[in-house]
Amino acid sequence: MNLREKYNIPANTVITIAGTVGVGKSTMTNALAQALNFRTSFEKVDTNPYLDKFYDDFEKWSFHLQIYFLAERFKEQKRIFEYGGGFIQDRSIYEDTGIFAKMHYDKGTMSPVDYETYTNLFDAMVMTPYFPHPDLLIYLEGPIDDIIARIRERGREMEQQTPLDYWVEMHKRYEDWINNFNACPVLRLDINDYDLMENPAQIESIVERISYMLQQTSHLRK
Numbered sequence: 001m002n003l004r005e006k007y008n009i010p011a012n013t014v015i016t017i018a019g020t021v022g023v024g025k026s027t028m029t030n031a032l033a034q035a036l037n038f039r040t041s042f043e044k045v046d047t048n049p050y051l052d053k054f055y056d057d058f059e060k061w062s063f064h065l066q067i068y069f070l071a072e073r074f075k076e077q078k079r080i081f082e083y084g085g086g087f088i089q090d091r092s093i094y095e096d097t098g099i100f101a102k103m104h105y106d107k108g109t110m111s112p113v114d115y116e117t118y119t120n121l122f123d124a125m126v127m128t129p130y131f132p133h134p135d136l137l138i139y140l141e142g143p144i145d146d147i148i149a150r151i152r153e154r155g156r157e158m159e160q161q162t163p164l165d166y167w168v169e170m171h172k173r174y175e176d177w178i179n180n181f182n183a184c185p186v187l188r189l190d191i192n193d194y195d196l197m198e199n200p201a202q203i204e205s206i207v208e209r210i211s212y213m214l215q216q217t218s219h220l221r222k
C-alpha cells in the first residue's frame with residue numbers, strides 16, 4: 001500500500017507548493033510527488049526567455065516576464081485539468097500577482113499602466129468561478145538567513161547578483177500575503193521542522209498532515 005492509499009488521499013487531489021525563492025519548493029514537490037505517486041508541474045527556469053534579462057533590468061522586463069509566467073502557469077493549469085488532477089505544483093499562480101507583480105509595482109519597477117493591464121488580465125483569467133483552485137496550498141516558511149543561505153548554495157547566477165534587500169523584502173511580503181490568503185485551504189510548514197534531504201522518511205508525517213487538512217476541508221470541495 002502506498003502512502004496515498006494509506007492516508008486516504010484522493011487520486012485527483014491537486015496540491016500547490018508556495019513560498020519565497022529558495023525556501024525548498026522544488027525539493028518538496030519532488031518528494032511529495034514520489035510519495036503520493038502524483039505528477040509534477042514545475043516552473044521552467046532554464047528555458048524562461050525573460051528571467052535573465054529581468055534580473056539585469058527589472059524596469060524594462062517586468063511586464064514581459066509576468067505575462068510569460070501567466071501564460072505558462074495557465075497552460076500548466078489546463079494540463080492538470082486534462083489529467084484529472086493528481087498533481088504537485090511547484091509555486092502557485094497566486095504568488096505571481098500577490099507577491100511579484102505587486103512588489104515590482106510598489107517599488108516602481110513596473111509601471112502603473114503595465115500593472116493595471118496585468119492585474120486585469122490575471123483577474124479575468126484566474127479569479128473567476130471557472131478557474132479550479134488547488135485542493136491545498138502548502139506554504140513553506142523559515143528564517144530569512146536560512147533562505148539566503150539556500151539561494152547561495154543553489155548558486156543560480158542571476159540570483160547571486162541580486163541585492164540581498166530584494167530577498168528580504170520578498171520574505172516580508174510573503175508573511176503578509178499568506179496571512180491574508182483565502183483562495184484555498186493552507187497547510188503551513190516550517191523548514192526547520194523537517195529535513196527531506198537528511199531524512200527522506202519524514203515525508204510520511206507531512207503526508208499525514210496533508211491528509212488531515214484535506215479531511216477537515218472536504219466540505220469545501222463538494
Ligand SMILES: Nc1ncnc2c1ncn2[C@@H]1O[C@H](COP(=O)(O)OP(=O)(O)O)[C@@H](O)[C@H]1O
Binds near residue numbers: 019023026027
Ligand atoms: N531541507 C533542506 N536542507 C538544506 N538545503 C535544502 C533543503 N531543501 C532544499 N534545500 C536546498 O535549498 C536550495 C533551494 O531549494 P529549492 O527546492 O530549489 O527551492 P525553491 O524551489 O523554493 O526555490 C537547493 O539548493 C536545495 O538543494
Ligand SMILES: Nc1ncnc2c1ncn2[C@H]1C[C@H](O)[C@@H](COP(=O)(O)O)O1
Binds near residue numbers: 020045091096097
Ligand atoms: N512571477 C514572477 N515574477 C518574477 N520572478 C519570478 C516570478 N515567478 C518566479 N520568479 C523567479 C524567482 C526565481 O528567480 C525563479 C524561480 O523561482 P523559485 O522560487 O526558485 O522556484 O523565478
